Amino acid sequence: MATRAARDLPTEEFILPGSRSCAACGLMLTYRHALKALDPGKTLVAVPASCMTVLHGVYPITPVKVTCINTPFAATAASASGLVAGLKAIKREDYTVVAFAGDGGTYDIGIQALSGALERGTNFMYVCYDNEGYMNTGTQRSSASPAAAVTSTTPILAKAQHKKDMIRIVEAHRIPYIATASPSFPLDLFDKVKTAKDIRGSRYLEVLAPCPPGWGFPNKDLIKMGKLTVECGIHVLYEIREGRLRLTSRSLVLAEKGRKKTIADYVKGQTRFKKISKDQIDALQQWTDQRWEEFLQRHNRG
Amino acid sequence: MADVRIITANEAAALAAKLCKVQVVAAYPITPQTPVTEDLAAMIESGELKSEYLTVESEHSAMASVVAASQVGARVFTATSANGLLYMHEMLHWAAGSRVPVVTACVNRGVGAPWTILNDQQDSIAQRDTGWIQLYCRNSQEVLDTIIQAYRIAEQVLIPVMVCYDGFILSHTSYPVEVPPQDDVDRYLPPLDGNLGIIGGGYMNVNPLILSEPRLDPNSDLRPGYMDIRYRLHEDLRKALDAIGQADKEFEAIFGRGWGGLIWEYGMVDAEHVLVSMGSLASECTLAADELRSQGLRAGVIAVRAYRPFPDAALSRALRKAKTVTVFEKDVSYGYLGALATDLRSALFDAGLTPKVCSFVAGLGGRDVRPEQLTRTAADAILKQPALGWIDLKGIA
Amino acid sequence: MADKIRETVMAISRPAPGEAGRTGDWRSYTPVIDHEKCTGKDSCLYCWLYCPDGVISREFPLEIDLEYCKGCGVCAEECPRKAITMVE
Ligand SMILES: Cc1ncc(C[n+]2csc(CCOP(=O)(O)OP(=O)(O)O)c2C)c(N)n1
Ligand code: SF4
Ligand code: SF4
Numbered sequence: 001m002a003t004r005a006a007r008d009l010p011t012e013e014f015i016l017p018g019s020r021s022c023a024a025c026g027l028m029l030t031y032r033h034a035l036k037a038l039d040p041g042k043t044l045v046a047v048p049a050s051c052m053t054v055l056h057g058v059y060p061i062t063p064v065k066v067t068c069i070n071t072p073f074a075a076t077a078a079s080a081s082g083l084v085a086g087l088k089a090i091k092r093e094d095y096t097v098v099a100f101a102g103d104g105g106t107y108d109i110g111i112q113a114l115s116g117a118l119e120r121g122t123n124f125m126y127v128c129y130d131n132e133g134y135m136n137t138g139t140q141r142s143s144a145s146p147a148a149a150v151t152s153t154t155p156i157l158a159k160a161q162h163k164k165d166m167i168r169i170v171e172a173h174r175i176p177y178i179a180t181a182s183p184s185f186p187l188d189l190f191d192k193v194k195t196a197k198d199i200r201g202s203r204y205l206e207v208l209a210p211c212p213p214g215w216g217f218p219n220k221d222l223i224k225m226g227k228l229t230v231e232c233g234i235h236v237l238y239e240i241r242e243g244r245l246r247l248t249s250r251s252l253v254l255a256e257k258g259r260k261k262t263i264a265d266y267v268k269g270q271t272r273f274k275k276i277s278k279d280q281i282d283a284l285q286q287w288t289d290q291r292w293e294e295f296l297q298r299h300n301r302g
Numbered sequence: 303m304a305d306v307r308i309i310t311a312n313e314a315a316a317l318a319a320k321l322c323k324v325q326v327v328a329a330y331p332i333t334p335q336t337p338v339t340e341d342l343a344a345m346i347e348s349g350e351l352k353s354e355y356l357t358v359e360s361e362h363s364a365m366a367s368v369v370a371a372s373q374v375g376a377r378v379f380t381a382t383s384a385n386g387l388l389y390m391h392e393m394l395h396w397a398a399g400s401r402v403p404v405v406t407a408c409v410n411r412g413v414g415a416p417w418t419i420l421n422d423q424q425d426s427i428a429q430r431d432t433g434w435i436q437l438y439c440r441n442s443q444e445v446l447d448t449i450i451q452a453y454r455i456a457e458q459v460l461i462p463v464m465v466c467y468d469g470f471i472l473s474h475t476s477y478p479v480e481v482p483p484q485d486d487v488d489r490y491l492p493p494l495d496g497n498l499g500i501i502g503g504g505y506m507n508v509n510p511l512i513l514s515e516p517r518l519d520p521n522s523d524l525r526p527g528y529m530d531i532r533y534r535l536h537e538d539l540r541k542a543l544d545a546i547g548q549a550d551k552e553f554e555a556i557f558g559r560g561w562g563g564l565i566w567e568y569g570m571v572d573a574e575h576v577l578v579s580m581g582s583l584a585s586e587c588t589l590a591a592d593e594l595r596s597q598g599l600r601a602g603v604i605a606v607r608a609y610r611p612f613p614d615a616a617l618s619r620a621l622r623k624a625k626t627v628t629v630f631e632k633d634v635s636y637g638y639l640g641a642l643a644t645d646l647r648s649a650l651f652d653a654g655l656t657p658k659v660c661s662f663v664a665g666l667g668g669r670d671v672r673p674e675q676l677t678r679t680a681a682d683a684i685l686k687q688p689a690l691g692w693i694d695l696k697g698i699a
Numbered sequence: 700m701a702d703k704i705r706e707t708v709m710a711i712s713r714p715a716p717g718e719a720g721r722t723g724d725w726r727s728y729t730p731v732i733d734h735e736k737c738t739g740k741d742s743c744l745y746c747w748l749y750c751p752d753g754v755i756s757r758e759f760p761l762e763i764d765l766e767y768c769k770g771c772g773v774c775a776e777e778c779p780r781k782a783i784t785m786v787e
């Protein structure tokens with residue numbers, strides 16, 4: 001049963017107030033609701049170097065009520081594999097292992113360990129919070145940054161390549177559950193984490209997490225920006241179970257009613273796109289439309 | 303009746319891991335370590351050893367996963383060589399900093415470029431400063447026994463241990479090895495205290511970002527800064543000198559065999575000229591020492607078993623009457639001397655001892671080291687000017 | 700015993716609020732709730748749902764933990780009744 005209203009979500013907060021993340025951090029909101037969907041008392045989290053490290057606080061205090069091991073940047077999924085194997089060995093399989101990494105830690109440096117863990121069918125959940133850049137080190141380009149975005153390592157010409165289609169790579173491992181989510185649709189996010197929690201085998205979730213300082217939009221617009229990512233179709237909400245793709249939440253509504261927002265609407269409010277040209281907007285629109293069509297087809301196929 | 307088998311050091315290593323009832327194994331194949339991973343896989347698949355086996359996609363992941371499994375409270379094992387060990391480098395630091403009792407076999411092999419699959423000890427020497435305990439073995443029996451001791455040490459001092467032995471020379475050569483009864487191993491090495499893991503101790507964030515200066519915890523107790531917590535690793539590594547010696551003594555009490563603890567000595571009672579080495583090369587040195595004695599030179603041998611922590615006091619004590627100390631080692635700190643010679647000189651200097659210390663690099667990339675050569679080089683070092691260098695270079699004018 | 704070893708040799712943090720200090724010291728805008736507009740009857744809790752830092756209570760009348768509110772303005776922006784205003 002889908003969660004319908006805010007009041008249906010668990011009351012308890014697992015991130016204590018006074019954390020180190022920026023104001024209006026999309027990752028914070030994502031993690032806040034993801035932890036509600038997990039059972040933090042029976043969860044082990046693995047976190048690589050990233051904004052997540054900072055969120056988890058400076059020794060000897062953490063704002064987060066969950067047991068977390070920090071791991072080197074490339075090692076997240078391997079560390080998670082070790083947690084899973086260790087728990088099995090000591091007969092504590094009542095714990096859920098969740099890896100929580102940024103796009104740099106997932107698409108780039110951590111992709112080998114992730115592929116290995118997925119290929120082995122490791123019984124864990126991997127959440128990639130995608131803020132489309134190396135934010136912790138100051139907004140450098142990652143392979144998840146969108147085309148035409150200015151980053152601190154594409155400062156003049158902006159990024160030339162489109163975002164890597166990571167989910168296709170993940171899908172090639174034929175794992176039982178893949179889903180995308182957005183913190184602007186927290187109920188959908190909550191449901192997906194909850195669903196993933198109860199599935200055995202490897203589960204992969206990707207959350208597009210808007211980042212006000214990295215993307216360059218006002219803090220107050222966090223939710224609107226996240227909604228816009230979905231409404232313009234650059235981010236699509238779906239679940240893939242056993243190869244079958246199903247659109248969910250706002251993307252499902254858009255599939256029925258049609259999309260109205262465009263890439264031009266999307267890039268307008270973000271300083272990272274300040275140099276975007278008409279051609280680049282068209283190219284990004286085309287990229288978006290093509291993917292949208294693919295998703296629609298797969299959704300309709302059932 | 304003792305169970306004596308004719309096996310390689312690799313087989314001995316896998317057997318040792320099994321006798322220690324390791325609960326999680328993760329490994330990635332590389333020559334000459336490969337048979338260890340295969341033997342363990344067969345033991346686990348056949349049910350002979352109850353353990354999780356992670357066929358990881360790299361050595362970085364092998365070490366990452368055993369570190370995490372160890373943090374949960376499982377007894378873990380991995381093995382590697384050469385470029386595999388180098389690929390682990392980041393994780394080796396992480397393991398030591400995490401204070402996990404991981405045990406790793408390093409089957410010593412030279413490192414690329416250019417490629418060699420043959421033996422030297424550059425791989426493990428290059429990991430000297432990662433905060434691990436490093437033990438070097440001279441033969442297959444010592445490999446088996448040392449891996450068992452390694453768990454005892456690691457679990458006592460919470461520092462990972464690397465057990466090093468020479469590729470091919472030991473790893474692929476069969477010798478008689480006595481396999482101890484499981485009961486005795488169980489007596490020597492009780493099951494790991496599950497409470498050492500992170501399960502059930504309340505919410506915690508392990509290995510977070512840490513400041514340079516101390517900071518108050520939620521109970522208003524002052525907690526150390528980065529340097530302080532790192533000092534604790536250093537201090538505990540120094541203290542591990544005792545634990546390594548003790549583990550060997552207690553091993554001897556149960557199994558009737560000891561390996562000298564920190565250093566192993568041969569003919570040292572009256573030795574004036576000492577050959578110092580590590581691993582199987584030390585065994586070769588005993589042949590050279592015998593020959594030197596037949597030439598009228600009172601020679602002895604020291605095998606450094608524990609390279610980190612460095613047994614400076616034990617070495618200075620053993621070398622207090624030495625006139626010449628000739629170090630033969632299969633590694634080099636490029637641009638200077640062999641690593642062991644450098645460390646040894648520093649220890650002797652601190653102890654106020656001034657023997658002639660000669661440093662020789664030998665046997666890199668599998669080049670055969672013959673006892674005659676060691677004898678000749680050592681005799682020259684003893685009788686002629688102070689000497690340094692690489693022995694038996696060929697083909698470079 | 701195990702705990703003692705852990706806490707003395709390993710770097711382990713424990714949970715507590717205010718890890719990064721109070722936000723009251725640097726926040727430039729503060730959310731103020733108009734309880735006339737948000738009475739609690741049929742109220743949506745969007746502010747609670749979307750506050751990234753989880754500092755808005757779920758019971759009515761709503762309270763915001765101003766020690767730790769980061770002043771981002773998300774709650775005010777998302778309130779359908781315009782019951783929250785950001786004041787300097
Ligand atoms: C091996 C290694 N290389 C580089 C770094 C430096 N580094 C730390 S975090 C980071 C970027 C993280 O980016 P991402 O994974 O996207 O997470 P985000 O910071 O955006 O949350 C980098 C490059 C590191 N810690 N380790
Ligand atoms: S940089 Fe972006 S992702 Fe990182 S803490 Fe700040 S808002 Fe969150
Ligand atoms: S969003 Fe506005 S109306 Fe809804 S509960 Fe919060 S203050 Fe009340």
Ligand code: SF4
Pocket residue numbers: 730749750751752753754755763767768769770771772773774775
């Ligand atoms: S201003 Fe931001 S941090 Fe403060 S209560 Fe509103 S949403 Fe939460």
